[in-house]
Amino acid sequence: MSDTQTPFIRCENISRIFEKKLDFASKAARALGANINEERVQAVDSVDLHVMPGEVVGLVGESGCGKSTLGRMICGILPQSEGNIFYKGQNVAEMNAKEKLDYAINVQMIFQDPYASLNPRKRVKDIIGEAPLYHGLTTKKESDSYLTEVMEMCGLDPSFQNRYPHQFSGGQRQRIGIARAMAVKPECLVCDESVAALDVSIQAQILNLFMDLRTKHNLTCLFISHDLGVVEHISDRIAVMYLGRIVESAPVEDLFDAPFHPYTQALLNEVPRLDKRDVEFSALMGEIPSPLDPPSGCHFHPRCAHVMDICKKEEPQRREIAPNRYACCHLDSK
Ligand code: SF4
Secondary structure, eight states, X not given: OOTTTSOSXXXXXXXXXXXXXXXXXXXXXXXXXOOOOOEEEEEEEEEEEEEOTTOEEEEEOOTTXXXXXXXXXXXXXXXXXEEEEEETTEEGGGOOHHHHHHHHHHEEEEOSOHHHHSOTTSOHHHHHHHHHHHTTSSOTTTHHHHHHHHHHHTTOOGGGXXXXXXXXXXXXXXXXXXXXXXXXXXXXXXXXXXXTTSOHHHHHHHHHHHHHHHHHHTOEEEEEESOHHHHHTTOSEEEEEETTEEEXXXXXXXXXXXXXSHHHHHHHHTSOOGGGTTOOOOOOOSOOOOTTSOOSSXXXXXXXXXXOHHHHHSOOOOEEEETTEEEOOSSOOO
């Protein structure tokens, strides 16, 4: 397999389970016969996902579907409960300390709330400039010019380097978060709802910055969002997630032209589009069910307009419905 065929990141059957232990009172009540059990949430359920070098994959789904948990596992911030993550073909679990450091530097996460992720007591020059100095990407002598270069690359005025995060607007704070990540020269960004907290006009500016950085630095990107409209213009391929599972993945044009999975159709129905005025999609009914007690079979069945008997009993397996297109649904793809 040549390097262009080896995914930059590949998740193989990864799951993440969160367990809430019983407190003392609950344990005592259970000892006395109460039917109380530990809460167990499967936030991510047997996910296979890959991102090729230089590719931008949009990961979409409603709030609480597990997409942020998946992003955090891919960045190595959160360990997976099951399955494997491969970085440039190498299993992360089998890496030595030096390889793990290379992976941690090369795959950077950008968070939704730039204010919460920036240390309020640090000046911008330290927020952006500390890590490249620490990792030897610049020297003390050259750190000022390096900082200027990174700030300008991210649309920040270098003369503001002595300011604190609270002295910036929301959009500028997100640029500081992006500059902090770009300062260590990563090959991959995992952007978790990185424009969700911003006004629409500022969202467009930050999306333009991502597209610009992607082109100039040949970045690989996983762009996580609840909004299909946001990921459409930035992604090469889109993966749709529902209650911990990837239910459909396809190149962006294919997914928008002919969404296959009923959940993708319903999500698309919520994106205003001039060219789809005549298409009738099924509306998305009801709330996302609790991951504490997910529906049997296909998790989407209580909300699906095409539900069949089999959907309530059997979990649909991932299958190729067209070249480079995958879906988990019992509907016939013909
Ligand atoms: Fe709907 Fe059944 Fe497909 Fe699930 S498997 S999306 S319930 S048709």
